[in-house]
Amino acid sequence: MKRSVVIIEDEKDIVETLKFFLEKNQFEVVPYNSAEEFFTAKNRPDFGVYLVDWNLPGIKGTDIIKTIRLKDKLSPIFMISAYSNPDQIVEGLRSGADDYLTKPFNFDELMVRITNAHSKVNHLQENLMNIGIKLIPEAHSVIKDGVIVSLTSREFIIFKHLYENQATPSSRDQLIEQFEKDMEMTARNIDVHIFALRKKVGKINIGIETVWGTGYKLVV
Numbered sequence: 001m002k003r004s005v006v007i008i009e010d011e012k013d014i015v016e017t018l019k020f021f022l023e024k025n026q027f028e029v030v031p032y033n034s035a036e037e038f039f040t041a042k043n044r045p046d047f048g049v050y051l052v053d054w055n056l057p058g059i060k061g062t063d064i065i066k067t068i069r070l071k072d073k074l075s076p077i078f079m080i081s082a083y084s085n086p087d088q089i090v091e092g093l094r095s096g097a098d099d100y101l102t103k104p105f106n107f108d109e110l111m112v113r114i115t116n117a118h119s120k121v122n123h124l125q126e127n128l129m130n131i132g133i134k135l136i137p138e139a140h141s142v143i144k145d146g147v148i149v150s151l152t153s154r155e156f157i158i159f160k161h162l163y164e165n166q167a168t169p170s171s172r173d174q175l176i177e178q179f180e181k182d183m184e185m186t187a188r189n190i191d192v193h194i195f196a197l198r199k200k201v202g203k204i205n206i207g208i209e210t211v212w213g214t215g216y217k218l219v220v
Contacts, residue, residue, distance in 0.1 A: 004048030035059035054081035062095035069096035076117035171215035
């Protein structure tokens with residue numbers, strides 16, 4: 001697997017310095033100077049580590065990260081910024097970043113963080129190549145025979161229970177019990193989430209049967 005790092009940064013000096021240190025540590029560097037350049041590019045890496053600057057022409061780094069996260073739940077993303085205000089750090093992390101680095105940063109520390117993050121990506125890709133079904137709780141995702149399906153947090157809770165109890169049907173009440181009380185789940189909510197789940201996991205040949213008078217059952 002290529003050790004790819006995607007840099008979205010408009011300050012050329014920073015890009016060149018990052019590129020020097022990363023390539024010195026055997027990383028493949030894919031730089032973009034703007035959000036537009038990134039979103040219109042072809043053949044972007046499927047997996048890798050992202051370094052995204054907060055202040056970019058046109059689109060904020062936080063919005064770029066949110067857009068990336070719509071399709072990519074797994075790749076580690078670092079927000080890099082001159083902002084050190086706690087509220088801005090929290091905003092950066094809430095956008096979907098895994099870590100926040102304040103400029104100027106220590107390049108040796110950055111290399112260690114990127115190396116550690118990339119090892120996690122490598123581990124995830126190994127899971128993607130495995131035959132069978134694997135659940136990735138931290139990404140609310142299901143992998144089957146190398147194909148990944150991203151779920152919402154509530155869909156994942158339901159799927160996880162059905163997956164772990166394939167031998168017997170699960171009633172709506174049993175599924176409701178999997179949620180915290182403050183989530184206020186109802187039987188109707190369960191039916192709606194099951195409907196959405198069926199469409200998503202059906203793409204990887206996993207079915208959810210309705211067992212009349214009882215509830216639902218996962219069929220692999």
